[in-house]
Amino acid sequence: MAVAARGGDVAGTIVHSDRGSQYTAEVMKQACQRHGLRRSMGKTGICWDNAGAESLWSTLKHEYYYRHTFAYQTELVAAVDNWMNSYNTRRRHSAIGMLSPIDYEKSLTGALMAA
Incomplete structure (x- = not known):
């Protein structure tokens, strides 16, 4: 992805x-x-060197996975894919200035291109 x-x-x-x-x-x-x-x-x-990733998986489990039941593996895969897309493109994160991860990455890339 x-x-x-x-x-x-x-x-x-x-x-x-x-x-x-x-x-x-x-x-x-x-x-x-x-x-x-x-x-x-x-x-x-x-776990401290990977705190961001650990936080991501904890959020996925507590906000989504534990609240849903999946009859088929394909349902689970599609659901995680959709959740991950939303997490990366729309969800704002306080650790990166209330931007989505994609917008934060674009801001860094834009700053590098301007330099």
Whole structure:
């Protein structure tokens, strides 16, 4: 989703994660290499270096997942995709000046382009 939203222009972007199997899998390694993404993983048992991501997953679980029931995996995948899109494009975040993550990123990119 991140690669598509940026038109494939993500080379050098850091993907920080925990050591979950989905992030350490060979397919993830290959996808990151294909798009020029740099992988970064925190140490086992240390959540502070990934506080933003931990907050995202906690918010998803408490505001959406625990409040809904899904009969099929495809329903769950579509629901998470829709929620994530809203979280990144419309939801304002106090930690980044009440902007959505996409608007915040655009403000940084715009500032770099102006410099």
